[in-house]
Amino acid sequence: DAKTTQPPSMDCAEGRAANLPCNHSTISGNEYVYWYRQIHSQGPQYIIHGLKNNETNEMASLIITEDRKSSTLILPHATLRDTAVYYCIVRPPNSGYALNFGKGTSLLVTP
């Protein structure tokens, strides 16, 4: 499985955009990039996923570089409730359901 590298922690002021980077330089052409987050002591929450194109939904935007070696999750207007650990996961197509969560980025949104 392709490995991902994320900064261990980040801060963001409330109301500003939070840009969370993820490096996946060994990703192969048919692997998807998924983002989940986990608010303290809750189950992980799906945010967004993509293959090649940029994606946007009601929660966030996902920007994938053209070479697909890195991506950025953007929370356009961070709120205090966005404080969580964010996981970037690369999924091979035949991996079944197993998600390799890694250590993620702990995002702290401050007032």
Place this chain on the structure above:
Amino acid sequence: KAGVTQTPRYLIKTRGQQVTLSCSPISGHRSVSWYQQTPGQGLQFLFEYFSETQRNKGNFPGRFSGRQFSNSRSEMNVSTLELGDSALYLCASSLTKGARETQYFGPGTRLLVL
């Protein structure tokens, strides 16, 4: 649509006992996966089930087992509990199998082994 539900939410057991955790997937979802989360190891994959068959298994001892029923509900069992089994056990469901399918997680069962 109701989300993934897990019961019980909290559990206290003693070493040597066994425990059974239950997971009800989102209605219509046929796949269930289980994960263990500890402060030291993070989120680790236990096993996955699809149509009552175990499709994949993580690197855990045989004390950890599971099953899936015809209604897609799943149970996991841990026998001969050890202190290190204290963890948050998470269940996730998805519609079918494959890398495109999004997994939706339940709130977890927090197990404390004394």
